[in-house]
Structure formats: C-alpha cells, structure tokens
Amino acid sequence: MDNQDTRIGFIGGGNMSCAIIRGLLDAGHDPDCLRVSDPATAQRESIQQLHPELRVTDDNVATLESSAGLILAVKPQLMAAATTELKNASKPPNQLIISIAAGVTLNTLQVLLDPAPALVRIMPNQPAMSGAAMSVLIATESTSSEQRALAQYVAEAMGRAVWIDDEGMMDAVTAISGSGPAYFYLLGEIMEASAIEMGLSRELAKILTRQTLFGAGKTVIESEPSLAELRESVTSKGGTTAAAMAVLERAGFRDIVRQALTAARDRSVELGTDTRGTNA
Numbered sequence: 001m002d003n004q005d006t007r008i009g010f011i012g013g014g015n016m017s018c019a020i021i022r023g024l025l026d027a028g029h030d031p032d033c034l035r036v037s038d039p040a041t042a043q044r045e046s047i048q049q050l051h052p053e054l055r056v057t058d059d060n061v062a063t064l065e066s067s068a069g070l071i072l073a074v075k076p077q078l079m080a081a082a083t084t085e086l087k088n089a090s091k092p093p094n095q096l097i098i099s100i101a102a103g104v105t106l107n108t109l110q111v112l113l114d115p116a117p118a119l120v121r122i123m124p125n126q127p128a129m130s131g132a133a134m135s136v137l138i139a140t141e142s143t144s145s146e147q148r149a150l151a152q153y154v155a156e157a158m159g160r161a162v163w164i165d166d167e168g169m170m171d172a173v174t175a176i177s178g179s180g181p182a183y184f185y186l187l188g189e190i191m192e193a194s195a196i197e198m199g200l201s202r203e204l205a206k207i208l209t210r211q212t213l214f215g216a217g218k219t220v221i222e223s224e225p226s227l228a229e230l231r232e233s234v235t236s237k238g239g240t241t242a243a244a245m246a247v248l249e250r251a252g253f254r255d256i257v258r259q260a261l262t263a264a265r266d267r268s269v270e271l272g273t274d275t276r277g278t279n280a
Helices: 015-026 041-050 060-065 076-084 106-112 126-130 145-156 167-178 180-197 202-222 227-234 240-250 253-273
Strands: 008-011 034-037 055-057 069-072 096-099 118-123 133-139 159-163
Touching: 008 015, 008 060, 015 034, 015 041, 015 126, 034 060, 041 055, 069 076, 069 145, 076 106, 076 253, 096 145, 106 118, 118 145, 118 167, 126 133, 126 180, 133 145, 133 167, 145 159, 167 180, 167 253, 180 202, 202 227, 240 253
Parallel strands: 008 034, 008 069, 034 055, 069 096, 096 118, 133 159
Antiparallel strands: 118 133
16 A cells, blocks of 8 residues: 555654654655644744645644544653543544554553544654664554554654564563663763773764764674674684673673663653653
C-alpha cells in the first residue's frame, strides 16, 4: 500500500516530530498531506520556516479531524492534558493514532482517548535526527494490517523498525535503545575531554573521538562477530587496550552500566503508571 498521500498529523512539533517529517518528505511524502499542531508560537514559526509547504497550526482538534494517521509527540507527563480535548473530537473513519511517548501504555492511551481507535506505540530514539533511528513498535489487537503498514512506514522514515508483541518489554526497549544514545555520547564526551587533558588539540580530540564512535558503530552493523568478539579482537594481551579494560573491570563498569539501564527501565515504568508525572 502506498502511504505517500496519507494525511498525517502531529500533535507536538518538537525535535522528534521534525525528524519524522524530514524523513517522510525525503521518502517522497506529499507535503500537503502533513499537518503539525503545537501550542508554542516560536516552535510553529520554526517549523514553518523550515518547511513552508506544511500546514502548521495551534488547533489540535482540527489536526486530529483531518488526519488518517495522528502522531502524539508530546512528553509523557503532558499526555493526559494533550488528549483531553481530543477525546470527544470527531475522528475520521479507520484513523490510526501513533504515540511516541515513553512509558505511556496502550491501555493508558485507550482510556485517555475513549472511545479508543486503532493504536500503535513507537519507541524511536534520537538518531532519528540523522535518519538512523532504532524504532520498536507494538499495536493493539484491533489495529488492521493496513494501519500497521502505515505505522511501519512512519517508523522507517526515521531509520530501522522492528515489532514486538509483548508490551511489557517496551520499558526495557526504552532503557536500551530509547535512552541508549546518551550513554554513547557520555562515553565520547569523556574520551574527548581526556584527549584534551593528554595534550591533544580540541579539534584533533573532537575528530578522533567522533570518528572512532562512528567507525565502531559501522563495524558492529556490518560485521558478523559478536560484540564480545569484536572487543577481544582489539584487546591484545598486555597491550594498551588491555590496560584500559582492566581499569574498567576493576571499577565495576559492567555493574554500573547494568544499574543505569535498570534505572532507565524503572523510570519508564513510573511514567507509564502516572502520565501526569512531575519529573522528566
């Protein structure tokens, strides 16, 4: 099914919406079929400046009523407020609603949007900004194959997409791929700062660190060996990498990472149990 002329609306015009829009436009989606609603004047003006061909508004209801696919791109703690005015709006037949809010479950969305339409949750991550996202999707049982195809189309506009059938796993997904890029950025940040402390120029430290992160990621994607095997292939006995790894192991690096991932998963659970949350 060709979805390039499907009317898709966005509630919330933040970074992730802009990433999806850019991906859809790059994929050939008809810009006249995209509509964005955001309460912030500055954000609307920014989107309109980037994409003058789009319909940009502050009217959430109008966006919902004109969209075969509606993407809820608001923060989890704002979901209840954002959906209040949508609950009793006139929804188009066979409308699909997609949420990209971390932690907000399909059941919660069904309650907030009662009567519930077909629903899909997509958990993308920040590399969507460069078309390299990892997105995980799950749908309600009533979601048709055509609606699933539309959700897949939206997710693949950002990068790679996979489906799961157990929503209980979505909190772990959030911890691993949703929050995951930040872990790599922190490692790179530390490497870059250490390089400067060792006497390298800021520019050289930046080049070495970023290309190393990129190269390692590209190697992982394009290689057959496991991550452990790739690590071992760099770690010569008695060499420089082995010295670094020994320090990390003594410092309990593995346990620290596990604790961090568990904290991210638990916070996703918290966001799902209270969409009004007070802390981001």
